[in-house]
Amino acid sequence: MSGKLFVIGFGPGSFEHITKRAREALQESDVIIGYSTYVDLIRGLLTDQEIVSTGMTEEVTRAREAVRLAEEEGKKVAVISSGDAGVYGMAGLVYEVLVEKGWTEATGVPIEIVPGISAINSCGAILGAPIMHDACTISLSDHLTPWELIERRIDAAGMADFVIALYNPRSGRRTRQIVEAQRILLQYRSPDTPVGIVKSAYREREHVVITTLAQMLEHDIGMLTTVIIGNTSTFVYDGKMITPRGYQRKYTLSADEQPLKPHQRLRVENEPWSLEATTDTLGSTPAAPAAPAKDRPVMVETEPAKAAPTSSATSTAVLEAPPAVTEEAVARRAQPAPFDWAMQALNAINAAKGMATEPSVKAPNRPVSSFQPEMIFEVAISPGVANKKITPQQMMAIAEVAGEKGEIEYTPHHQMILRVPTSDPNYVTGRLRELGLILSPIGDVLQVKACDFCDGEKKDSIPYAEELAQKLGGKEMPKEMKIGFNGCGMACYRAVQEDIGIVFRKGKFDLFLGAKTVGRNAHSGLQVAEGIPKEEIVPLVERIVARFKKEAFPNERFHKFFQRVGVIEGYKWREPAKEEIENAACGD
Numbered sequence: 001m002s003g004k005l006f007v008i009g010f011g012p013g014s015f016e017h018i019t020k021r022a023r024e025a026l027q028e029s030d031v032i033i034g035y036s037t038y039v040d041l042i043r044g045l046l047t048d049q050e051i052v053s054t055g056m057t058e059e060v061t062r063a064r065e066a067v068r069l070a071e072e073e074g075k076k077v078a079v080i081s082s083g084d085a086g087v088y089g090m091a092g093l094v095y096e097v098l099v100e101k102g103w104t105e106a107t108g109v110p111i112e113i114v115p116g117i118s119a120i121n122s123c124g125a126i127l128g129a130p131i132m133h134d135a136c137t138i139s140l141s142d143h144l145t146p147w148e149l150i151e152r153r154i155d156a157a158g159m160a161d162f163v164i165a166l167y168n169p170r171s172g173r174r175t176r177q178i179v180e181a182q183r184i185l186l187q188y189r190s191p192d193t194p195v196g197i198v199k200s201a202y203r204e205r206e207h208v209v210i211t212t213l214a215q216m217l218e219h220d221i222g223m224l225t226t227v228i229i230g231n232t233s234t235f236v237y238d239g240k241m242i243t244p245r246g247y248q249r250k251y252t253l254s255a256d257e258q259p260l261k262p263h264q265r266l267r268v269e270n271e272p273w274s275l276e277a278t279t280d281t282l283g284s285t286p287a288a289p290a291a292p293a294k295d296r297p298v299m300v301e302t303e304p305a306k307a308a309p310t311s312s313a314t315s316t317a318v319l320e321a322p323p324a325v326t327e328e329a330v331a332r333r334a335q336p337a338p339f340d341w342a343m344q345a346l347n348a349i350n351a352a353k354g355m356a357t358e359p360s361v362k363a364p365n366r367p368v369s370s371f372q373p374e375m376i377f378e379v380a381i382s383p384g385v386a387n388k389k390i391t392p393q394q395m396m397a398i399a400e401v402a403g404e405k406g407e408i409e410y411t412p413h414h415q416m417i418l419r420v421p422t423s424d425p426n427y428v429t430g431r432l433r434e435l436g437l438i439l440s441p442i443g444d445v446l447q448v449k450a451c452d453f454c455d456g457e458k459k460d461s462i463p464y465a466e467e468l469a470q471k472l473g474g475k476e477m478p479k480e481m482k483i484g485f486n487g488c489g490m491a492c493y494r495a496v497q498e499d500i501g502i503v504f505r506k507g508k509f510d511l512f513l514g515a516k517t518v519g520r521n522a523h524s525g526l527q528v529a530e531g532i533p534k535e536e537i538v539p540l541v542e543r544i545v546a547r548f549k550k551e552a553f554p555n556e557r558f559h560k561f562f563q564r565v566g567v568i569e570g571y572k573w574r575e576p577a578k579e580e581i582e583n584a585a586c587g588d
Contacts, residue, residue, distance in 0.1 A: 002074055003069070003070035003071060003073065003074040003075050003076060003077065003109050004070060004076045004077070004109065004110045004111070004112070005066060005067070005070045005077055005079065005094060005109055005110070005111040005112070006025040006026075006028070006029055006076070006077065006078040006079065006111075006112050006114060007078075007079045007081070007085045007089070007090055007091045007094050007111065007112070007113045007114065008022050008025050008026065008078050008079070008080050008081070008085060008114040008116070009022070009081050009082070009083055009084040009085035009086070009087075009089060009091075009114060009115055009116025009117075009118075010022050010038075010041070010042055010080060010081070010082060010116050011082070011083065011084075011116040011117035011122065011202075012082070012083070012117060012119070012122040012201045012202040012203065013038075013041040013042075013082060013200075013202065013203050014202040014203065015044070015045070017117055017122065017202055018042070018045070018116070019114070019115070019116065021114050022114050022116060023045060025078055025112065025114050026042065026045055026046065026049075026078055026080075027045075027047070028076055029049055029076045029077060029078035030049060030050060030075040030076045030077065031049060031050045031051075031052060031066075031069055031075050031076070031077045031078070032046060032049045032050070032051050032052070032078050032080060033051075033052040033053075033062050033065060033066045033069075033077060033078065033079050033080070034052075034053060034062065034079065034080035034081070035053065035054065035055070035056060035058075035062075035080075036053040036054065036055060038080050038081065038082050039051060039053040039080070041082070041203075042080065049078075052065060057143075057555050059090065059093055060093065060097075060553070062079060062090070063079065063090060063093045063094045063096075063097045064097055066079045066094060067094065067097050067098060067101065067109070070109045071101075071108075071109050079094055081116070082116075083116055083117065083118040083119050083122075084115055084116045084117065084118040085113060085114070085115070085116065086113060086115065087118040087119075087120075087137065088137075088139055088167055088168070091113050094111070095111075098111070118137075119165065119167060119198075119201065119226040120135065120137055120165040120226070120228070122198075122201045122202060123165070123196065123198035123201050123226040123228055124165075124228060126196075126198055126201055126202075126206075126208055127196035127198065127208070127210065127228060127240065127241045128239075128240030128241045128242055129240070129241070129242050129243065130163055130194075130196060130228050130230055130234060130241040130242070130243050131163055131165075131228070131243065132242070132243045132244065132245045133163060133231065133233075133243050133244070133245050133246070134160075134161075134162055134163070135162055135163035135164070135165065136157050136162045136163075136164055136165070137164075137165045137166075137167055138150065138153050138154060138157060138164060138165070138166055138167070138181075139166075139167040139168045140166055140167070140168055140169050140170070140174070140177040140178060140181060141167075141168035141171075141174065141177075142174070142177065143444075143554055143555045144554045144555060147177070150177070151180065151184065154180075154181050154184045154185065155184050155187075158184055158185045158187065158188040158189065159188055161188070161231045161232055162231060163228065163229065163230055163231045163234065163243055164185070164228070164229045165226060165227070165228050165229075166178070166181060166226065166227040166228075166229070167226060168223060169181075169221050169222075169225055169226075169227050170221045170222055170223070170225070171222065171223050173442075173443060174443070175376060175378065175419070176376060176378065178217065178221055178227075179217065179376045182213065182216060182217060185213060185229060186213060186214070189213055189229075189231075189232060190213070190232070191212060191213055191214030192212050192213070192214070193212060193213040193229065193230050193231075193232070193234065194210060194211075194212065194213075194230040194234050194235065194236045194241050195210070195211050195212060195213050195216045195227060195228070195229050195230065196208070196209070196210050196227070196228040196230075196241050197209040197210075197211065197216065197219050197220075197221060197225060197226075197227050197228075198225065198226050198228070199220065199222070199224050199225045200224050201226065207220070210236060210239065210241060213229060216229075228241070230243060231243060249273070250265060250270060250271070376419055376420070376421055377418075377419070377420055377421075377422050377425045377428060378417060378418065378419040378420075378442060379417075379418050379428070379429070379439050379440070379441065379442070380411075380415045380416070380417055380418075380439065380440040380441070380442050380447075381398065381415060381416045381417075381418055381432060381437050381438070381439060382414055382415045382416075382437070382438050382440070383436070383437060383438070384436075384438055385438070385448060385450050385462070385465050385466045385469045385485075386450055386451075386452060386453050386456065386459075386462045386465065386466070387452075388414050388452045390437075391435075393435060394432075394435050394436070394437055397431055397432060397435050397437075398416070398418060398432065398437075400431070401418070401420060401427075401428045401431055401432065402418060402420050403420065405420070405421050406418065406419060406420035406421070407419040407420070413447065413449055413482075414449065415440075415447075417442060438469075440473055440474045441474050441476075443480065444476065444477050444478065444479055444480050445474050445475060445476055445477055445480065445481075446472050446473060446474065446475045446477050446480075446481045446482070446483065446545060447473065447474075447480070447481070447482050447483070448465065448468050448469040448472065448473045448482075448483045448485065449482055449483065449484050449485065449493075449495075449498065450462075450465040450469075450484075450485035450486075450487070450493070451485070451486050451487055451492065451493035451495075453487040454487070454488070458487045458488050459487075460487070460504065460507070461485075461487050461504035461509075461534075462487070464485075464504075464509075464534065464537055464538060465485040465487075465502075467538050468483060468485070468502075468538055468541060471538070471542065472541070472542065472545055475545070475549070476549075477545075477548065477549055477552075478548070478549065478552040478553065478554050478555065478556055479552065479554075479555050479556055479557050479558070481499050481500075481545070481548065481558055482498040482499050482500075483498060483499065483500045483501075483502065483541065484496070484497065484498030484500070484501045484502065485502045485504075486501075486502070486503045486504065487504050488503075488504060488505065489503060489504075489505035489506070491503050495512070496512045496515065496524045496525050496527075497515045497517055497524055497525065498515055498525065499513075499514070499515060499525075499557075499558035499559065500512070500513060500525070500541060500544065500545075500558070501513075501515065501524075501525045502537065502541070505530075506531075507534070508530075508531045508532055508533060508534065509531075509532040509533075509534065509537045510527065510529065510530040510531070510532070511527070511528055511529040511530075511532060511537075511540070511571075512524065512525030512526060512527050512528065513525050513526055513528050513544070513558075513562055513568065513571060514526050514558060514559040514562040514563070514573065515559065516557075516559045521576075523576035524576075526571075526573070526574060526576065528571035528572075529571065540569060543569055544568055544569055547568060547569075548561055551565065
């Protein structure tokens with residue numbers, strides 16, 4: 001049997017934007033594998049193919065299953081992605097899985113990547129022509145990429161004046177990343193920079209907004225949204241974003257007859273901004289001989305247009321030049337080289353941040369904005385590990401720092417999530433901590449959850465819960481992780497349903513690992529030990545957590561990690577017992 005792998009990008013999801021080859025590959029396939037939402041989008045193109053659909057964050061599972069079906073069962077398997085499969089899609093992951101198995105193109109299962117229309121293209125078309133010049137894509141999802149690296153990429157793209165398409169800009173849990181991206185870009189671009197926000201491009205619920213960099217966060221932005229941020233020359237005309245490529249530098253856009261003939265347009269003297277012209281100015285190459293006046297018009301640019309050019313405005317003019325180069329041309333050729341511009345921009349940035357080591361010069365076309373947006377600061381608040389009671393004074397302080405624009409969310413984990421726009425997070429944290437509240441970061445961190453120990457009546461194990469919270473609470477993890485702590489054998493707080501469950505019983509601890517609380521195969525944690533001495537429990541849990549933090553894949557939940565590695569601290573994974581449910585007899 002000869003299997004084959006297709007990795008198919010089906011574009012934005014509308015049938016008219018799916019390529020002919022993508023349709024053919026879907027029909028050729030025996031099995032379709034994809035995220036359940038994506039499968040639903042193309043279901044109308046399928047016939048009798050077997051469908052394997054999984055939820056979000058199950059990409060590795062899908063890739064491994066596709067490779068297995070193609071290699072071991074000889075099936076033709078289509079792994080689908082929206083947009084283009086090679087742009088934040090499944091193509092790279094399928095190749096990575098194949099590489100892990102020692103695959104080669106000469107001897108391994110055949111693979112075909114079928115390209116599709118990526119979001120930068122589909123959303124750009126809806127918005128007008130924002131991608132006419134150099135552009136880049138940046139995903140704001142830090143589930144697989146460290147935020148520090150994403151931050152540097154945003155900073156570099158802002159400094160280099162790229163048009164930027166932001167993928168995965170915000171989700172229910174990732175809310176700060178888009179705020180940070182805006183803050184960074186406002187260091188380089190005007191608050192009035194055009195921004196296009198497109199949700200569900202070419203789908204039934206398509207929604208399009210054109211706004212500004214300063215106001216972009218006032219609009220709905222989520223996982224189905226692509227945000228396109230213009231560069232310093234992008235303008236809006238009649239509801240369309242347009243980024244000029246630079247034709248106005250040497251062409252008259254309102255005239256049929258151009259001042260420069262085709263053979264003149266690539267000459268150095270008519271491109272004083274080019275590398276050849278600037279290196280000539282620096283003396284690294286000899287100056288080109290002056291052309292006769294009739295063949296060498298000198299281009300003089302006007303100020304860059306702030307709106308679309310009209311028929312009465314031209315951006316270039318032709319001057320009759322003598323055989324010697326005119327003063328205007330000399331002045332233009334004496335402008336800084338691109339490297340000098342970059343250094344000037346860097347100095348300007350450092351000056352804005354208070355880090356300049358030499359006098360800063362404002363870089364051309366790189367306005368450093370004084371506009372400072374407020375951050376959306378979010379933090380988890382609780383009255384304590386064992387204490388579950390919030391005083392009126394504490395409640396009033398939380399409401400005070402939240403203000404009119406803040407948001408307070410109650411959670412089922414004896415915590416409240418505070419989200420508040422502020423430029424001074426230290427005031428917020430200081431005000432709450434002075435009243436005895438415990439503050440913790442949210443997201444992919446470790447949280448210690450404990451019962452109320454029967455209002456402190458069963459208090460023997462409270463010090464161990466507090467020690468775990470002090471040592472491990474809020475630590476960054478590959479995926480959110482929870483330690484549940486019960487103060488007696490009743491386990492009424494359901495500690496056994498957390499990643500790590502700890503139950504204090506008869507002066508010692510029982511340990512449960514790897515609970516899975518959702519899905520068809522949900523189960524409690526595996527009881528791996530009982531009777532652990534009190535002095536051993538905290539170091540033991542620290543070692544388990546440290547190994548998970550070091551060896552887990554990004555976005556891998558603890559129960560999957562435990563199953564994958566097989567043994568942690570001598571405790572072996574085993575399949576949870578499955579209940580056999582007999583079919584009920586039909587009644588009358």
